[in-house]
Amino acid sequence: MRWYVQSSFDRIDAAKAAFYPSFDIKAFFGVNALHLADLFTHASQQINLIPGLYLPVFDGGRLNVNLSGARTASNALITQYNQAVLNAVRDVAVTGSRLQDLDEEAELQAQKINAVSVAQASAQARYERGVASKLTAMDARQPVLLERISMLEVDGQRLSQDIAMSKALGGGYRDDAPVELRVR
Numbered sequence: 001m002r003w004y005v006q007s008s009f010d011r012i013d014a015a016k017a018a019f020y021p022s023f024d025i026k027a028f029f030g031v032n033a034l035h036l037a038d039l040f041t042h043a044s045q046q047i048n049l050i051p052g053l054y055l056p057v058f059d060g061g062r063l064n065v066n067l068s069g070a071r072t073a074s075n076a077l078i079t080q081y082n083q084a085v086l087n088a089v090r091d092v093a094v095t096g097s098r099l100q101d102l103d104e105e106a107e108l109q110a111q112k113i114n115a116v117s118v119a120q121a122s123a124q125a126r127y128e129r130g131v132a133s134k135l136t137a138m139d140a141r142q143p144v145l146l147e148r149i150s151m152l153e154v155d156g157q158r159l160s161q162d163i164a165m166s167k168a169l170g171g172g173y174r175d176d177a178p179v180e181l182r183v184r
Helices: 002-017 060-128 134-168
Strands: 022-031 045-054
Touching: 002 060, 060 134
Parallel strands: none
Antiparallel strands: 022 045
16 A cells, blocks of 8 residues: 555556656658669768757646546545555554463463363372272363363464464465474
8 A cells, every 4th residue: 555655656657747848859750662773872861850849838637637637536546555554553553462362262272171180180099099080080071181272272362363474464474383282
């Protein structure tokens, strides 16, 4: 969008330049011969200089309309550019907030995994000592698996928001600490 705005400024400058008179000189060199024998004679050579002068005296209305149209188009592009910048800032702020929330949720989920892992390890130890049944030890694994699945979902959401952040920043942006996926 910035390049469109810059090019619109060039169109305004071109419309302003049309108000100034222009002077140009056109020149040509040629050969005029009907017969091949006359081709290289001095009489067949032609040199011509044509001066030209353009005065925009009677084009004032058209030039004003062209300048006004260029300015209007430039103002519309500036408005679109400003809106695009505001949208990008809003997207970065919203995505950054979501990433922070997801980071906190991932920490809480890791704590949940640790808590249910302790309960599962306790049930497994009771089974190995013969105090509890194998069914109890197997049932203690289910909450651990469910919490790990929840952690994978959070990690997926974090990756999605990381991509959204990169997009909001114009692409190519990479934070120093990317989202790490670890098997737990």
